[in-house]
Amino acid sequence: YFLSDTSETARGNFYVLPGSHLDDDFPGPDRKSLLPGAVPVCVGPGDAVFFDRRLWHSGSANYWHEPRLVLFYGYSYRWLRPRDDMDVAHYLDDCTPIRQQLLGLSPTGGRGYTSPTDED
Structure with a gap:
C-alpha cells in the first residue's frame, strides 16, 4: 500500500521482472543494476499493488525530494x-x-x- 507518489520513475519505484516467477532456475541479480526487461511499478498514494511473491522484484534509487513510504504485506502459502x-x-x-x-x-x-x- 503506497503512501507516497511513485507515479513517475526515479521516485524509489519498485521494479518487477514479468514472468520471472515461472522459472525455478532464474539467475539472481547482481544487486547493483536492474535486469533487462525489468518494469517500474508507477502508482500514486493510496494505491495497493498485489503480486506473486515469487516474482523477481527490487527497489530503486529515490531521486525525488520526498521519501518513498510503503506498507508491505507479504502473503503466500505457508510452504513458500x-x-x-x-x-x-x-x-x-x-x-x-x-x-x-x-x-x-x-x-x-x-x-x-x-x-x-x-x-x-
Missing part, C-alpha cells in the same frame, strides 16, 4: 518461504531433516525451500 536470509544456523544441528528443510536448509545448497528440485 521468503527468500530473505534468516539467522537459524545455530538451530540446525538439533533439528530433524524436516525441520531443517522448513528452516531453509536445502540438500542442493540453493533455494530448495522456495524453488525445490526433485532432490529437495
